[in-house]
Amino acid sequence: MTVAINARSLRNAFGQFATGVTVVTSRHGDKTRGMTANSFSSVSLDPPMLLVCIANTAHMMTLIEKSGVFALSVLESGQQSVSEYFAGSGNARHVAFAEFEGMPVIEGALALFNCRVEASYPAGDHTILVGEITACEHRSGAPLLFHSGAYADLRR
Template identity: 45%
Template sequence: MLQSMTSRPPASDALRQGASTDEQTTPAFTAREFRNAMGQFATGVVVISTEIGGEPHAMTANAFMSGSLEPPLVLVSVACTARMHEKIRNAGMFGISVLAHGQDDISQHFAGKPSERYAPVFERVGGVPVIEGAAVRLAAQLRHAYPCGDHTLFVGEVHEMFTHTDAPQPLLFHAGRYGRLAESN
């Protein structure tokens, strides 16, 4: 069943021509309904990390993507209310650990749901802490921070990166649950 929830009329001619508008409309859906809808897009899972005063700080996220190949840029979206938000700004650099299937405990731990089965183990890459054993571990220098509603898009230039040679299956997240790729024949 297809359900329509419209938030605003089509863009005006001024907006199509690049002019900005401060006009805001109230959507016909709640923030939770929007979150559930966006959860239908399957993503990978990363741990964003940084260090302040010699102490590592990390959080789980799924709003991550590559932004450019030359220079090598990555983007993460962090809620303005998250403790990590100001830590990234203050540190000026951050690490990304791309989690592999089976690293659910790590994801849960840094999402604020620690388990007795997992104790964080960090290694250093390019001057920042990253998760030991993650499928991809990279270090990025903060280059830009763009306000994006109740989040900020942090753009970092990658200056060091390590990957697993066996390319493990990714840890996937869809509709509020972890998943995995189907085995190919």
Template identity: 35%
Template sequence: MAGSTSSEAAPVDGRTLRDVCGMFVTGVTVITSGEDGDAEGTTVNSFTSVSLDPPLVLFCLHKESRLRAVVDASRKFVVNFLQGQQEGLARAFAGKGTAEIRDVATHPSVTGVPVLSDALAFLSCRLVDEFDGGDHTVFIGEVVELGVPRQHQEPLVFFRGWLGALDEELRGVPSIVDG
């Protein structure tokens, strides 16, 4: 039919989606799981809180992530929020041949999973559920312990492939909360 328009959108290219999502500023975490000599960690920025009552959070891991099997086996994990000066640590845990937990200062959470001792804050969680998310798995955990050992530090943020601390001007801005 001449002059008709299609309501079908073109397929979304994965690289373009990644670039557009990179425009959203996120915090940077290292998720740790396992105990003792079997603990692993990986850098993740796909983290969010889900619910305050019960206290639930989620993060996503690529299905081929080495941490996926560790989380599935241990059924617990720690979300370590990195501080602005921990870019090197974020990069060290980001690749396939990454840093070892034993090479970083840690202490055990109440679940036995290592907490990165120099992290800005942490949430220790028990795995509640997991869902298929395409090439990722979405993990939901109940927070059983939390802490903010580096309360007066800036967080490490990710934007357009860039890692760094927040601009100092933002520290005095009051928070916006709308439930």
């Protein structure tokens, strides 16, 4: 179906691409924040790199510009409420940060990546952040999924 390109039609079309869900975190001075993001992609194995796209208006963008570092936690299937909390849902229950190699991260995540900002590319209303991975760990488990504006998981 071909429709006019506008924010609604783009959201709907982008939403057909099923993704995992991550929380991007950063800290600068006494300020620590997290933001739900599904624009994560692996980029390079050697050197190790990943990318995530962050809205220019997001508080997280200002914080990462100041700190030059961020962490990314890949959420597990049972962590929908964590995703909702860090996407700004007023109803979600408060989530505390855990620590991984000096960075704030999400407890119980399937994978953790600490990154130093290697490059940032302005791209419309978002910025593409390329991070050089300075630490990472993972465990196996079922991921939280996002498709067509709704959460899903692979558990049967």
